[in-house]
Amino acid sequence: MYFDSFQAAMAMDGHGVFVWSAYGISVLVLALLLLRPWRQERRVLRELATQWKRSNQPPRGTNHSQANSGLSREGSDAPGS
Amino acid sequence: MWSFFHKLGSPPWLYRISGSILRWLLPLTLLGLALGMTWGLFFTAPDFRQGNSYRIIYIHVPAAVVALAGYYVMATAGAVSLIWKMKMADVALRAAAPVGAALTFVALLTGAIWGKPTWGTWWVWDARITSMLILLFLYLGVIALYEAYDNKEAAGKACAVLSLVGTVNIPIIYKSVDWWYSLHQPASIKFTGPSSIDPSMLYPLLLLIISFYALFTCCLLMNMRVGILQREARTKWVRKLVGL
Amino acid sequence: MLEVEGLTLERGGRLLFENLSFAVGPGQLLQVEGANGAGKTSLLRILAGLSRYGYSGQVSRHAPLLYLGHHSAVKALLTPRENLAWHVSGEATYSDNDIEAALARVGLYGYEDVPSHALSAGQHRRVNLARLYLSAAPLWLLDEPFTAIDREGVIDLESLLVQHVERGNTVLFTSHQKLSVNYPLSSLSLSEGLRP
Amino acid sequence: MLEVEGLTLERGGRLLFENLSFAVGPGQLLQVEGANGAGKTSLLRILAGLSRYGYSGQVSRHAPLLYLGHHSAVKALLTPRENLAWHVSGEATYSDNDIEAALARVGLYGYEDVPSHALSAGQHRRVNLARLYLSAAPLWLLDEPFTAIDREGVIDLESLLVQHVERGNTVLFTSHQKLSVNYPLSSLSLSEGLRP
Amino acid sequence: MTAPGMLAFSGRLLRRQVVLSLRRPVEIANPLLFFAMVVALFPLGLGPAPATLASFAPGLLWIVALLANLLSADTLFRSDFEDGSLEQLLLAPQPLYTSVLSCVLAQWLVSGLLLALLSPLFAVMLNLQPEAIPVLLLSLLLGTAVLSLVGGIGAALTVGLKRGGMLIALLILPFYMPVLIFGSAAVQAVITGVPATPHLAILAAMLCFALALAPLAMAAGLRISIDA
Amino acid sequence: MTAPGMLAFSGRLLRRQVVLSLRRPVEIANPLLFFAMVVALFPLGLGPAPATLASFAPGLLWIVALLANLLSADTLFRSDFEDGSLEQLLLAPQPLYTSVLSCVLAQWLVSGLLLALLSPLFAVMLNLQPEAIPVLLLSLLLGTAVLSLVGGIGAALTVGLKRGGMLIALLILPFYMPVLIFGSAAVQAVITGVPATPHLAILAAMLCFALALAPLAMAAGLRISIDA
Ligand code: HEM
Ligand SMILES: Nc1ncnc2c1ncn2[C@@H]1O[C@H](COP(=O)(O)OP(=O)(O)OP(=O)(O)O)[C@@H](O)[C@H]1O
Numbered sequence A: 001m002y003f004d005s006f007q008a009a010m011a012m013d014g015h016g017v018f019v020w021s022a023y024g025i026s027v028l029v030l031a032l033l034l035l036r037p038w039r040q041e042r043r044v045l046r047e048l049a050t051q052w053k054r055s056n057q058p059p060r061g062t063n064h065s066q067a068n069s070g071l072s073r074e075g076s077d078a079p080g081s
Numbered sequence B: 001m002w003s004f005f006h007k008l009g010s011p012p013w014l015y016r017i018s019g020s021i022l023r024w025l026l027p028l029t030l031l032g033l034a035l036g037m038t039w040g041l042f043f044t045a046p047d048f049r050q051g052n053s054y055r056i057i058y059i060h061v062p063a064a065v066v067a068l069a070g071y072y073v074m075a076t077a078g079a080v081s082l083i084w085k086m087k088m089a090d091v092a093l094r095a096a097a098p099v100g101a102a103l104t105f106v107a108l109l110t111g112a113i114w115g116k117p118t119w120g121t122w123w124v125w126d127a128r129i130t131s132m133l134i135l136l137f138l139y140l141g142v143i144a145l146y147e148a149y150d151n152k153e154a155a156g157k158a159c160a161v162l163s164l165v166g167t168v169n170i171p172i173i174y175k176s177v178d179w180w181y182s183l184h185q186p187a188s189i190k191f192t193g194p195s196s197i198d199p200s201m202l203y204p205l206l207l208l209i210i211s212f213y214a215l216f217t218c219c220l221l222m223n224m225r226v227g228i229l230q231r232e233a234r235t236k237w238v239r240k241l242v243g244l
Numbered sequence C, D: 001m002l003e004v005e006g007l008t009l010e011r012g013g014r015l016l017f018e019n020l021s022f023a024v025g026p027g028q029l030l031q032v033e034g035a036n037g038a039g040k041t042s043l044l045r046i047l048a049g050l051s052r053y054g055y056s057g058q059v060s061r062h063a064p065l066l067y068l069g070h071h072s073a074v075k076a077l078l079t080p081r082e083n084l085a086w087h088v089s090g091e092a093t094y095s096d097n098d099i100e101a102a103l104a105r106v107g108l109y110g111y112e113d114v115p116s117h118a119l120s121a122g123q124h125r126r127v128n129l130a131r132l133y134l135s136a137a138p139l140w141l142l143d144e145p146f147t148a149i150d151r152e153g154v155i156d157l158e159s160l161l162v163q164h165v166e167r168g169n170t171v172l173f174t175s176h177q178k179l180s181v182n183y184p185l186s187s188l189s190l191s192e193g194l195r196p
Numbered sequence E, F: 001m002t003a004p005g006m007l008a009f010s011g012r013l014l015r016r017q018v019v020l021s022l023r024r025p026v027e028i029a030n031p032l033l034f035f036a037m038v039v040a041l042f043p044l045g046l047g048p049a050p051a052t053l054a055s056f057a058p059g060l061l062w063i064v065a066l067l068a069n070l071l072s073a074d075t076l077f078r079s080d081f082e083d084g085s086l087e088q089l090l091l092a093p094q095p096l097y098t099s100v101l102s103c104v105l106a107q108w109l110v111s112g113l114l115l116a117l118l119s120p121l122f123a124v125m126l127n128l129q130p131e132a133i134p135v136l137l138l139s140l141l142l143g144t145a146v147l148s149l150v151g152g153i154g155a156a157l158t159v160g161l162k163r164g165g166m167l168i169a170l171l172i173l174p175f176y177m178p179v180l181i182f183g184s185a186a187v188q189a190v191i192t193g194v195p196a197t198p199h200l201a202i203l204a205a206m207l208c209f210a211l212a213l214a215p216l217a218m219a220a221g222l223r224i225s226i227d228a
């Protein structure tokens, strides 16, 4: 340990603001970098699960009657959802 | 070799293998980062000229080094995507861009913060600094281009083209800015050369550089897993994975 | 001339067609039908090779093609004559006589040197249709060629299409109108699959 | 509802119509016919009050109107819902329920919140046609409303026009298609004058 | 169902135009990016010496604001003309005066206002004196509004022309000059220690004048050029 | 009837593009007007001290040339995309490499070339040393060609996007910077008495490089962005 006290480590001979803000922001950015994909993956998996449970069948229609889109009313897969 | 290459193109394999890699790499990375930062912050002697502010080097240099290397990873993925039409290369490219951008941002930010106590100013138009700024633009350009396309398959190809073109540009920018700066006014501030670093200061730096590389890999893999899931959402193996 | 195998396309979260397979050969006049939004334009763009991403399946084409899309590719600032003489499709270099003859065939006699932005909607589309009278491509892909065309124009165009297929070429077109031609017309309905 | 007297128009050195006079009253369904370039669009723009220069004659209109032109006035960057809610014609303020109902009537159920540029050609036009289901204007001037609309869509639209005139309103439209409606249809042929 | 009143309609139009701009970030970001880029390019082109940069700042910032405005003036009615919305607007029962005013207002909100609000940042990057910054901000707020109104007249007169894009610059540039002169003079005044109020008052007077008359000219221009 | 050869087709395309530009003078006049205005406005905004103006001239002229180029980059394929001509061009049997090259060449002829040819006039207005003018001209000739080629890549990658207009500036600006640096350095070299040849040689090398590679990237970009 180079520093004698907690205060000294905070102050770093007057350079503390710079060093600590640099480390702080960097650690924050790195944490976000790791957290974002982790949460995204869980969200995607959850969404897929609920989406398929709701439709109770694979989202890809296997029959062509679903493919005539345009004028027919398709409640289940509205683009907003 | 070719079979490995072939496997790399297979989403389920990649998804599975990335999971098992992350299981041991992620804890190691976090450990390395924590260890390196603590070491750098508390257990090294201050630089005789810059005092304690030099401790920023432990973030700044790893971030800068990995940010630059990240661009080449991205461009390589782009080349693979265009030449071998490998879909997972698109996913890798897209996954690398935000990580590279964030690390570039960290390098710029820590550099700027470091500049204030040592140079007395946040910003100078130095060759390395300017080219780092441009690297940030390049990363942001790739991200923005990808987001702007509706057809994500086309988006991947467009980003591949852009990142390849950018590869050509990086050395040109570096050289030109270097020359421009020395032409207009002599460099009054020089980076301290790596040779002047004391070994006791160097070890934590090396540890952190390795950790940053590992961090980049972790983030890349994690982002790729999201990309694979989004792309393959309708396939059987994902359906099975979700438990249906 | 053109073979399609196992074509599947999804757009905006909707499955437009799945596992579509068909082939068109010489002498075939094929009308692609389907409601608005059924995917006719998307299909034609894939067949033409313009869309290359986001679908799965095989398309093989063995002949030069001519594609007319929803957008007429007529430059408003050029005259009809210039539009044809400098056409960017690069198919051929037409002589001025041929161009005049083609423009006359589509009823634009006297409008050869009017800037295209001063043409009516139908006349504008006719500039593009004049390419059909000049083209030697064996495969035509036409997306709603009858849009904005008046009745006589439609009849003229119908006979042109028949003439083209009678020469052993292929025409694939979309239209919401029923054609009245003396020629066996195949139809591909995008909600029901291929009918002979 | 609308009276025209001695209307004469020349465009690009061509006399399109001369001394055209007619009147349309409540309950009248009038189809303006004529070959491409006959001057149908030009006439409708004069009747709507959009063209105000370059013609001679008198037009008097005694009722609010709704005009749909060749251009669909649908903003590609707005969704169908926004296009209707913020429509610049300033006719009325529609409730969200009305808008949803109108979009469903034109077959755009499920597409209310898709950006309009991701719609097919026919769907794009249908956004505009939805205004007809919302409008209370007694006089409709429609320039080729059937363009790019599929067969069922045309039938729907025909019955809407009939419904509107049956309520004592007036519809004046151009089209190259023959309508099949159960209603006395007047027609104005731009090369031959008004036929009852 | 009755037609909405003048104010309700203008509000709706304003909202529509703003949303449209936000959906197409180019129209917002371009002038800003342009502003930022010019500021960033100057050190690259001229050499990174802070003192020279500072002496440039007031004129440079005002010129760039003017150019950014000039470049976006033509887009005011262009897309509405091309997709037929403008015809519908002209047929609307509400007075055209307020309608065009809300179009201009929407444009100003996403260009002039934003530019003015961001100008202090660029001023700092160019080492402008801190005292001059409030005046710069105020002069840009007033001045860009005048520029937008005047640009609107040019846009209205040329929107129907197929080949007249250059025209708008020629038409409106003479009217832009006085604004530029008073605007940069106001900032320069602070630097030289003279009060800037007279210049700002003149800019405000110009704005009132333009607010009263420009919409009239725009409305007339649109009715004429829809028929070009 | 056979398809015209690559060169014949490129020539025809070049002619078409140039005629189109001439029919719509905006596209030609705007960058020039822009150039003229900046040069004319600078003395207005900065106060007309000849000495300071002269010292800024090289960088200023180059910055303005770059901005003018950046602003017109987006229009390269835009109108052809919107009216369906671009689809036809992609389907043409001739190689896309030469086709896009002639599109860029046409654009350069009516923008970069014209700008370079007019630059001596503006240089004189800014009191640039007469000896530096030939170098300015040459550096602009070489440099604007590189800028046009690079801008074409950005245009090709973004032409199919509905809401990505701002993007092009972000994408191509990093590639513009080296050109700006060497271009203005060449002119500056003459002023300081150093030979300008190395800078010009580098610009020429960049041009060769861009000529060889940019059309490839453009062709790939167009094929991709047509189904964005
Ligand atoms: C915004 C400002 C700055 C940026 C963008 C920046 C960027 C960079 C980059 C790109 C590297 C290169 C890594 C490599 O080439 O492998 C680097 C290394 C380095 N920087 Fe910075 N830097 C900045 C400010 C500073 C400051 C203020 C200092 C200290 C006074 C500094 C000290 C160093 C050191 C010691 C190295 C490693 C040694 C070397 O490779 O030369 N940097 N920086
Ligand atoms: N802007 C213009 N300037 C000059 N002449 C024009 C202009 N627009 C149209 N014309 C001419 O006026 C005539 C009538 O055009 P108009 O658009 O009214 O025809 P239309 O009957 O609607 O035809 P279509 O069935 O093709 O829509 C045409 O001969 C056309 O060439």
Ligand SMILES: Nc1ncnc2c1ncn2[C@@H]1O[C@H](COP(=O)(O)OP(=O)(O)OP(=O)(O)O)[C@@H](O)[C@H]1O
Binding pocket: A069, A070, B150, C011, C012, C014, C016, C034, C035, C036, C037, C038, C039, C040, C041, C042, C043, D117, D118, D119, D120, D121, D122, D123, D148, D150, F228
């Ligand atoms: N750019 C796009 N992005 C996303 N979805 C799109 C896009 N263009 C079209 N679509 C969707 O794809 C489907 C098919 O469109 P397409 O244009 O192929 O239909 P179409 O059969 O040609 O219809 P029309 O008869 O109206 O021309 C539509 O549901 C439409 O909403």
Ligand SMILES: [Mg+2]
Binding pocket: C040, C041, C042, C070, C143, D120, D121, D122
């Ligand atoms: Mg279609």
Ligand SMILES: [Mg+2]
Binding pocket: C120, C121, C122, D040, D041, D042, D070, D143
């Ligand atoms: Mg018409």
